[in-house]
Structure formats: C-alpha cells, structure tokens
Amino acid sequence: MADGAHFTWNELMTRDVEAARTFYKELLGWTYYEKDMGEGDNYTVFLSGSKEVAGLFDINDKQFDGIPNHWFAYISVTDVDAAVVKVEASGGKVLRPCFDVPEVGRIAVIADSTGAAVGIYTQAAPG
Numbered sequence: 001m002a003d004g005a006h007f008t009w010n011e012l013m014t015r016d017v018e019a020a021r022t023f024y025k026e027l028l029g030w031t032y033y034e035k036d037m038g039e040g041d042n043y044t045v046f047l048s049g050s051k052e053v054a055g056l057f058d059i060n061d062k063q064f065d066g067i068p069n070h071w072f073a074y075i076s077v078t079d080v081d082a083a084v085v086k087v088e089a090s091g092g093k094v095l096r097p098c099f100d101v102p103e104v105g106r107i108a109v110i111a112d113s114t115g116a117a118v119g120i121y122t123q124a125a126p127g
Contacts, residue, residue, distance in 0.1 A: 008076035009121075011055040014069045017044065020056055032056070038102070074119035080106045083120050 014020045024030045024046060030053065034042045044056035059067060077083045080098055087094050091113030098108045105124040111117050 005075055005077050007073055009055065009074040009119075010053075011057050011072045011074070011119075012069075013057050013059045013064070013067070013072055015058070015060050016069075017056060017058050030054075072117070072119060074107070074121050077120050077122060080108050080120050080122040084108045084110070 012020055021032055021044065025032075028048065030046045030048055032044050032046050035045055037043045042058075045052050046054040046056065059069070084094055084098055087110045093111045094108065095111055095117060096109035098106055100106050101124075103124060105121045107119055107121040109117060109119050
C-alpha cells in the first residue's frame, strides 16, 4: 500500500459555493466547471489553466451540521479496501467506510492515530 501513496487531491468543503468560486478565481485565476454527480448533486472542479487542481463540495446538508468550512485532502493508495483493513490495526479509525464515486474511484474517510481526518482513494480504472 505504501508504494506510490501520495497526497493527490484537495477539496474545499463549503456552504457558500458562489463566494468560494469567486474568491479563488480572483485570488488564483482558477476557472471551474460543474460535474453532475447524479441525484441532482453537482461538484465543482477547479482548473488552473487546463489542469484540474481541486474540487469544491457543497456541505449545505444536515449531515454536515457542526462541521466548519474547510479544505480536505486525499491520499492516493493502490487499494483503498486493503488500506482500510490496516487503519484500526495502525491506531486509526474508519470515519466513512469505502464507497464508489463514478468515474473517480473508490474512497474512504479515516482518522489517523492522532484523530486527524483524511480521505484515501484508489482511482477508477480508465475506460
């Protein structure tokens, strides 16, 4: 699992999507597009030039009550399911079990042994 594991994606979790889009456009020159995630959900992908550099997730849902706006990082791993098996044995905790995101990959949210949350994911196979 450790072979090739690296931070690979950052996602802004916010309740004010328009303000965030405007802020990063003015600050960094980022543009964006919206990606349909199904069930009426859209996901913003930020671009620097033509390169996808970050995502933006709207947390205006009661499941996120009490969670402040924040940036969230993801670590790419070879096999997210195998990594999740090792989390508790390594002193961590699984906060959200593995789930699939179409055209993106398989994701889990964990906390390390200090309680710091991070996402781990395995990229979907091309095609």
